Amino acid sequence: xxxxxxxxxxxxxxxxxxxxxxxxxxxxxxxxxxxxxxxxxxxxxxxxxxxxxxxxxxxxxxxxxxxxxxxxxxxxxxxxxxxxxxxxxxxxxxxxxxxxxxxxxxxxxxxxxxxxxxxxxxxxxxxxxxxxxxxxxxxxxxxxxxxxxxxxxxxxxxxxxxxxxxxxxxxxxxxxxxxxxxxxxxxxxxxxxxxxxxxxxxxxxxxxxxxxxxxxxxxxxxxxxxxxxxxxxxxxxxxxxxxxxxxxxxxxxx
Numbered sequence: 399x400x401x402x403x404x405x406x407x408x409x410x411x412x413x414x415x416x417x418x419x420x421x422x423x424x425x426x427x428x429x430x431x432x433x434x435x436x437x438x439x440x441x442x443x444x445x446x447x448x449x450x451x452x453x454x455x456x457x458x459x460x461x462x463x464x465x466x467x468x469x470x471x472x473x474x475x476x477x478x479x480x481x482x483x484x485x486x487x488x489x490x491x492x493x494x495x496x497x498x499x500x501x502x503x504x505x506x507x508x509x510x511x512x513x514x515x516x517x518x519x520x521x522x523x524x525x526x527x528x529x530x531x532x533x534x535x536x537x538x539x540x541x542x543x544x545x546x547x548x549x550x551x552x553x554x555x556x557x558x559x560x561x562x563x564x565x566x567x568x569x570x571x572x573x574x575x576x577x578x579x580x581x582x583x584x585x586x587x588x589x590x591x592x593x594x595x596x597x598x599x600x601x602x603x604x605x606x607x608x609x610x611x612x613x614x615x616x617x618x619x620x621x622x623x624x625x626x627x628x629x630x631x632x633x634x635x636x637x638x639x640x641x642x643x644x645x646x647x648x649x650x651x652x
Contacts, residue, residue: 430490430505438488443514444474446635448482449536450521450642451503451528456493456650468492468499469649471641472510475519477634487641491649496527504535512536521639523547524621543624544639548578551617552586558603558610559593581628583618590614 425433449472456467474486490506492499512518518539522528524547532539552574553567560566577585590611597607618625630637 430502431509434488434490434506434509438509440509440511443511443516444486445516446475446477446519447510447512447515447517448473448475448519448521448636448641449503449507449532449539450639450645451499451531452523452639452642452646453525453527454646454650458493465493466495467650468494468496469642469645470499470503470506471645472506473641475634475636477517480631480634480636482636482641489645489649491645496531500531500534503531507535519635521636521642523639524551524617529624540630540635541624542630542635542637543621545578545627545637546639548583548618548621548625549575551614552578555590555610555614559597559607578625579627581626581630583622583625587615587618 449470451468451470453466453468455464457463458465469489469491471490472488474483475481476483488506488510490499490502492502512535518536519542520528520532520536520539521542521544522532523544529541532541549571553571556564556567556570556574560570573589574586577583577589593611594608597604601607627637
């Protein structure tokens with residue numbers, strides 16, 4: 399049996415496990431709104447409140463080695479400086495699905511006085527459940543597709559069409575970023591569609607290549623209203639979901 403030390407005295411692993419389990423049960427049973435206020439007191443409504451949500455698989459002891467986990471972060475944003483306001487982040491996390499997570503996030507948003515916020519910005523990776531949650535909890539929010547995911551999807555398509563080691567991949571990425579930065583996903587779609595006649599019918603992976611184009615076009619068309627990046631930048635709004643990506647590591651995994 400291993401042990402650790404607390405104020406110089408050794409503590410057994412079993413004792414540590416029991417204490418953590420008891421505190422965890424108390425947190426789960428607590429009123430989430432009161433818990434959020436205790437962690438970070440309620441303040442006047444923000445001018446701009448950013449919400450980011452993501453899901454991942456978390457390693458768990460026991461018979462089920464992996465479980466779904468949801469984590470969310472809200473923070474106040476200075477649109478004039480286009481930067482987060484320090485020390486305004488609020489985190490929520492649940493080991494479970496969207497049904498378990500939604501009410502916990504809703505409580506955090508209520509503590510942030512969401513109904514009085516000047517502008518709510520919801521940044522996500524494109525998962526349908528993310529936008530469904532946004533429509534449910536913040537129906538007036540500006541929904542923004544994470545910039546890096548938008549570019550990543552373009553590159554996933556490029557790697558199938560051109561090959562993983564193609565020297566043309568950097569050029570493809572620069573062109574995609576140029577068009578996306580202009581807030582014009584339709585232009586990207588148009589240039590992607592121009593690739594169709596160039597796909598050799600003799601290619602062994604022709605079906606895969608056509609599927610890659612179809613997937614990218616569908617993804618961009620579905621999220622077109624969330625990809626007005628030029629307008630978002632002009633308004634000083636964030637276009638990346640790095641805060642919640644980081645939260646996976648420092649809130650859950652570590």
